[in-house]
Amino acid sequence: MARYVFITGGVVSSLGKGLASAALGxxxxxxxxxxxxxKLDPYLNVDPGTMSPFEHGEVFVTDDGAETDLDLGHYERFTGVSARKTDxxxxxxxxxNxxxxxxxxxxxxxxxxVIPHVTNEIKDFIAVGDDxxxxxxxxxxxxxxxxxxLPFFEAIRQFAQERPRGQCIFMHLTLLPYLAAxxxxxxxxxQHSVKELRSIGLQPDVLVCxxxxxxxxxxxxxxxxxxxxxPDSVIPAYDLRSIYEAxxxxxxAGLxxxxxxxxxxxxxxxxxxxRWEDVMDRLTHAEGEVRxxxxxKYVQLEDAYKSIAEALTHGGMANRVRVKAEWIDAEIFEREDPAPHLEPFHAILVPGGFGERGTEGKIRAAQFAREKGVPYLGICLGMQMAVIEAARNMAGLANxxxxEFDHEAGEKRFTPVVYHLKEWVQGNHRVERKLTDDKGGTMRLGAYSAQLTAGSKVAEVYGKTEIEERHRHRYEVDITYREALENCGLVFSGMSPDGRLPEIVEHKDHPWFIGVQFHPELKSKPFAPHPLFAGFVKAALAQSRLV
Known part of the structure; x- marks a missing residue:
């Protein structure tokens, strides 16, 4: 039977409860x-899947297809334990429910x-997998x-009372403000935060300040x-050089x-x-820098791309270099030449996203990377934009x-190189979706396998030809155009096991240009950098030596 640590926060939000929880793990x-x-979240959304990235930051996806809070990304990156729907x-x-x-x-x-039905439902959730x-x-x-x-606080109070004495403790994170005057x-x-906690029946055992x-x-x-x-349970928490120092x-500090x-x-x-001494050694003793x-499209809030930023850091650790990532709004390239903006960089990454805004800018970024031989990593929508760019400028499919965002233009219809995915295989059954379905939880979510082409760049990066990666998308590259694109040099180097869904594309005559339909950043860890990010940063390092 597990011992339970319940982590709460007070005074203000965004103090780092998720980071403290991950570090304790x-x-x-x-x-x-x-x-x-x-993570037990009080908001009334069923999950963060339909929430704007500006509202809630990144949506973290688990292997079993749950759309969750970004704190679960911290949990995985610090412990290596794969999160589940029940987390x-x-x-x-x-x-x-x-x-x-x-x-x-x-x-x-x-x-x-609320009591007892809602609190009982919360307690049942908490107890899953307790052995x-x-x-x-x-x-x-x-x-x-x-x-x-309040229902969650009441539920953990009841839960602790119902468990044997000494099986549950409470850790409370608060702010100690400094008055310069x-x-x-x-x-x-x-003191007031703890008083509030005690008024609802919870006495903290450990205070993180x-x-x-x-x-x-x-x-x-x-x-x-x-x-x-x-006194030895009052733990100071100061600002750090890196979250990985936590x-x-x-x-x-004795936590x-x-x-x-x-x-x-x-x-x-x-x-x-x-493990953590090695992580910090790699961070603090970098032997170079790549840009x-x-x-x-969500660059105003870096938490929208939290896992990507961390995965780039991990890729830097793998190569003992510091990665200086800079965020550029894709919409800028819809009205300006991307060259002056992108020429100072050693590599270009185009992440996922939803909707039409900024897509033409992402296509132009992919074109710049292809034509100039700059290392490129396209993730989800970033892969789709690279395919559309190749179709327009190499395969002669001008439209x-x-x-997802193109519509009929006068007499001439667009060529749907990317289409709405209506069915796919998950495990041993077929999933079907319609455009009219609810938005929440209806994408192709979670871990799916892919077969890599032997001898391809991506097979070299992974060091194997069978992989499993996490997905979150409802649009897919149409395999109908595979032959036309491959004749122009864009190779479909990773496919779903049934051969119907493109998972990875790469330009065969490019130093390092890879697009993936999945989200590799979700599985990267500081002590186990994802191969794609390690390879991408390695390519950026090689590029830095050419310029």
Missing amino acids: ALLQARGFSVRLR SVSSGRIYS VLEKERRGAYLGKTIQ EVDFMLCEIGGTVGDIEG SGELKTKPT RSEHPIPDKERAKIALFCNVR PLAYHR DQAVLNAFGISPAPRPDMS VAIVG AGSE
Whole structure:
């Protein structure tokens, strides 16, 4: 039976609960324990799949096809444990489940209430797989006091009461603001946050205090006294050079020891921090720098491409170079020549996206990379734009476009090189979709296999010819145009096992030009960089030596 750590936040949002949870998971692993991390989000969306990237940042996709919060990306990158559908839930999903049961008559005519029906549904979710790991870390989204989060706080209170004593602890993350006028760190916001938590029946065992300034011992003692925690369980959390320094920093601050003390685990196994020491060594002792242009449509919010940014960092680690990524709005290239913007870069990456805005700019970025011999990585929509560019400028299909955003133009229809995917094979059954289906959860989601062409660039990058990668798309390159495109040099070097769906394309006469229909960034980790990103950065490094 797992031990549970419930991670909550107070004072303000965006303090780094997800990062602290992920780092704690990595530290417990370093001591030889198995872990699983979960996210409980109070928002009423069923999942973040239909939320704007500007609203919620990146949607992280699991192998089993769940669209989840980007914090699950942190969990995977720090622990290497693949997330599942059962590791992320929202209020919307909880209420949906309860209402479905009510419609089926599962409650035998009872009046449906938040307590016990909603809280019971939350507790059932928390307990899934509780016999699989030593520690289950559950992060509650938002901050204490949010009205949306109250059912979750009540559920974890009940859950802890129902479990054997000592099986559940609470970790609370707060802010210690610094007032420059008085030259003081103020502990009162933390005290009030803990008071709010205690008013709903939750007493934190460990306090993690975010601060931009060192926390004096007397302030830590004051926090411990007024918040009713042990002094060695008040853990400082300072700004870091890199998020990957978090496991080492939290270990130095005593977070893992405080958690084990709260569970009464003594003597605690000695930690092996060599993995994270190597990660930081590669980060801080880079032997060069490459510049990568990310040509996208959500560039105003970098969290929209969080996994891509991290995967590029991992690719840099693999090559012991620093990757300087710069974000460029694809719409700029719809009214300006891309050359002056892109010439200073050693490689170009075009990420995924939805809708028409910026697509012509992405096509022009792909054209620049192809014609100038600049390393190119196109992901999902970035692959589709590269195919459309080749169809227009190499295969003579001047009206090549996509069903996603191209429409009839006067007497002449566009050539749908990219079409709406209406059916595909998932496991041992066929999935069918219509344009009129609901938007949420209806894409080709999760892990699918692909067969790579022996001798291709991508087979060389992976070092094998069978791969499995995560997808999130509803439009697909039409295989009808394969022969015309391959005759021009754009090779379909990766296909679905049934040979119907193109997974990877590459220009055979280009130093490094690869487009993939899937999202390789979702599986990259600092201690295991994804081969495509390692290869892409390696190609950028070679390009940097030519200019």
